[in-house]
Amino acid sequence: MVMTCTTGRHDKHDVYAAQCPCRGVLDLLATKWTALAIGALEEGPQRFGALQRRLEGVSPKVLTQTLRRLEEAGFVDRTVYPAVPAHVEYELTELGRGVAEPLRALRGWVERHLDEIPPPRPV
Template sequence: MSMTCATGRHDKHDVYAAQCPCRGVLDLLASKWTALVIGALEEGPQRFGELQRRLEGVSPKVLTQTLRRLEESGFVDRTVYPAVPLHVEYELTDLGFGVAEPLAALRGWVERNLDDIHRV
């Protein structure tokens, strides 16, 4: 079921409307750690420790929060394998793969244009 986002229409969301749920999704996807986690998971399922090593500089707390938000939003699946020690893997869902392409384009654009961007 579609929600109205200040446009009065039920068939279209408006990210510019203050109460539109699109803003929460945009906030999640605009996070640097989200863009990097999704990029890392494009390479296939990974364990928490693998992700943390791949994403240099991310704290365990921030990685945990990011993975939870991505899982709650349907971008990432978390699979627990019964083993000693516990084995948990994270992987992109179809929705996650759907957003991976535009995020990859953004990451690539930043890498290509970094030297031309005026840093503060």
């Protein structure tokens, strides 16, 4: 049996449906490092090292995983230029530029309202 995630209204996806593939996209986009990487790439194509410096605190492993997931999902293009050592740049695709706007709004909202939000409790 094939599970669907449509609401029955105009064949729109329903992110609240347990089997909806939308959840995988939300899982990718709703992470700190994804939101920050996409924001940094709004400034234009960047090399891995420049991205790592811009995203203070991200480990090389986590940044690599984030960029791979974004590339697989079609939000980021990875271009390898022939050189020794290889020169690799990452840049937003059209899809990536489209999602950059709402993520930019979210980052801005957080910066403007941070002082109104109580700090998280220790776990």
